[in-house]
Amino acid sequence: xxxxxxxxxxxxxxxxxxxxxxxxxxxxxxxxxxxxxxxxxxxxxxxxxxxxx
Amino acid sequence: xxxxxxxxxxxxxxxxxxxxxxxxxxxxxxxxxxxxxxxxxxxxxxxxxxxxxxxxxxxxxxxxxxxxxxxxxxxxxxxxxxxxxxxxxxxxxxxxxxxxxxxxxxxxxxxxxxxxxxxxxxxxxxxxxxxxxxxxxxxxxxxxxxxxxxxxxxxxxxxxxxxxxxxxxxxxxxxxxxxxxxxxxxxxxxxxxxxxxxxxxxxxxxxxxxxxxxxxxxxxxxxxxxxxxxxxxxxxxxxxxxxxxxxxxxx
Numbered sequence: 471x472x473x474x475x476x477x478x479x480x481x482x483x484x485x486x487x488x489x490x491x492x493x494x495x496x497x498x499x500x501x502x503x504x505x506x507x508x509x510x511x512x513x514x515x516x517x518x519x520x521x522x523x
Numbered sequence: 524x525x526x527x528x529x530x531x532x533x534x535x536x537x538x539x540x541x542x543x544x545x546x547x548x549x550x551x552x553x554x555x556x557x558x559x560x561x562x563x564x565x566x567x568x569x570x571x572x573x574x575x576x577x578x579x580x581x582x583x584x585x586x587x588x589x590x591x592x593x594x595x596x597x598x599x600x601x602x603x604x605x606x607x608x609x610x611x612x613x614x615x616x617x618x619x620x621x622x623x624x625x626x627x628x629x630x631x632x633x634x635x636x637x638x639x640x641x642x643x644x645x646x647x648x649x650x651x652x653x654x655x656x657x658x659x660x661x662x663x664x665x666x667x668x669x670x671x672x673x674x675x676x677x678x679x680x681x682x683x684x685x686x687x688x689x690x691x692x693x694x695x696x697x698x699x700x701x702x703x704x705x706x707x708x709x710x711x712x713x714x715x716x717x718x719x720x721x722x723x724x725x726x727x728x729x730x731x732x733x734x735x736x737x738x739x740x741x742x743x744x745x746x747x748x749x750x751x752x753x754x755x756x757x758x759x760x761x762x763x764x765x766x767x768x769x770x771x772x773x774x
Contacts, residue, residue, distance in 0.1 A: 471596065471633065471764050472640035473588050474576045478617050480631060480639040481574060485620035487673040491630045492665065492694070502605065515690060517630040517662070520560075522607055 492516035498523045554600065561597045562632040563604030564625040565616075573616035574628045575604055576636075582612075589764055633765075634662030635670075641714055641736045641763045642670055650675030652711040655728050657721040659687035659699065663738060663765065667714050668694045679710065681721070712736060716765070722746035726758065734759040 472480075484490070494516030497505050505518045561577040577597040580588035588594055597603050597611070619628045641663075648654055654671050658664045659682030671678045672695030679698045680691040688699035700706065702721065709730035715721065718740025725735050726749050737760065752758065 471578050471589055472636040472644070473578070474614060474617060476640050476644060477574065477576050477632065477636050479643075480636055481617065481620050481623065481628070483639075483670070483673070484627070484631070484635075485622050489669045489673045490623075490627050491635060491669070493626055493630070496626055499605070515660070516665075517634075519626045519629055520605065521626070 493519055495519070496521065557598055558602040558605050559598060560604030560606075562629055563609060564619055564628040565604075565609055567616065572619040572625065572628070574619050575609070575611055575632050576615045576617050577632050579612060579615060635666045637738055637763065637765050638663050638666035638670055641738055642667060642674070642676075645736045645761045645763050646712045646714075646734055648676060648712050651677070653677040653679060653708075655706070655710045655713045655725070656680045656691075656696075657702075657713065657715050657717045657725060658682065658741075659691040659696075661716060663716055664714070665690070665694055668696050672696070679706065681724075709733070714738075716740070717742050719743035719746040723749060726752050729756065729758055731756040732758070734761055736761045736763055738763045738765045 492515065494514035495505055495508060496519040499520050499522050502520055505520060508514050509518055561575075563575040564572060565575070566572055575597065578588045578594055579597060579601055580591040580594040584591040584594070595601065597615075601611070602609075619625070642648065642654075646654070648671075654667075654676045656664050656667045656671075656678065659668075659680050664680070668678055668680060668691055678696045679700065680688065680696040681700050681702045681704065682688040682691055683702050688701075691699050698707075703724050706728055710728050711730060711733055713725040713728055713733070713735045715725050715735055715737040716739035720742035723746060729735065733756070735758065753760065
């Protein structure tokens with residue numbers, strides 16, 4: 471974790487540098503269980519994102 | 524009274540930490556039921572897209588929020604981001620810059636923020652210096668590799684498997700090594716989250732006056748201290764908090 475200011479500075483750095491985190495799985499919220507099971511089984515590389523629909 | 528912000532239609536990301544929360548680690552029993560999710564991006568009612576800063580400090584606290592003894596992390600006291608509507612103190616909603624997607628912004632609040640603080644606030648590294656990241660595939664490690672590369676550091680990574688080391692190279696590592704391997708030269712700073720399995724190697728990897736920044740101890744919290752090396756080479760050991768609760772086995 472870090473401070474609010476560090477988060478704001480991180481976001482600016484990411485925007486300007488062009489680096490982006492690796493997203494392993496991007497699924498709708500209703501599939502959260504599938505996402506958790508995939509994470510527990512180590513089936514994904516990168517972040518799992520759940521999106522409200 | 525604090526101003527709280529409402530946001531809707533959020534994206535949020537999950538790390539392994541939430542599995543620990545589901546098992547009751549790092550959260551007091553009387554706090555349940557608790558909505559999971561520390562990270563997230565949402566839209567305020569005025570249309571502004573914002574990233575959630577999950578460190579909620581006392582309204583009276585000024586300065587570094589992470590040092591407030593009364594601060595909580597989202598899901599410890601206040602409800603988390605796995606919801607259609609999320610409410611956080613207004614200062615915990617940080618504008619999402621143009622050009623960064625909601626999905627990418629949604630993973631910034633914990634692992635990436637931890638890595639940013641370790642690298643740019645704690646380590647004292649300057650562009651051109653060499654950093655070693657112990658562990659190739661974790662959320663903080665991968666963020667350290669990408670941030671360090673983008674900032675002009677020479678980035679070395681150790682990883683247990685060929686697959687993990689290949690991931691580190693793909694993300695920008697200049698050199699990768701098997702865990703515990705002899706390195707071609709000493710480094711300026713080491714980034715630790717592994718603990719007992721790598722700590723001795725981390726201290727031996729440092730040049731005189733170098734620093735080890737530690738945010739976790741997944742393999743165990745009590746390695747040999749190697750104190751003679753610490754004082755003889757004037758090494759610096761710097762702690763930096765990751766996310767989980769005090770009793771969590773991953774912190």
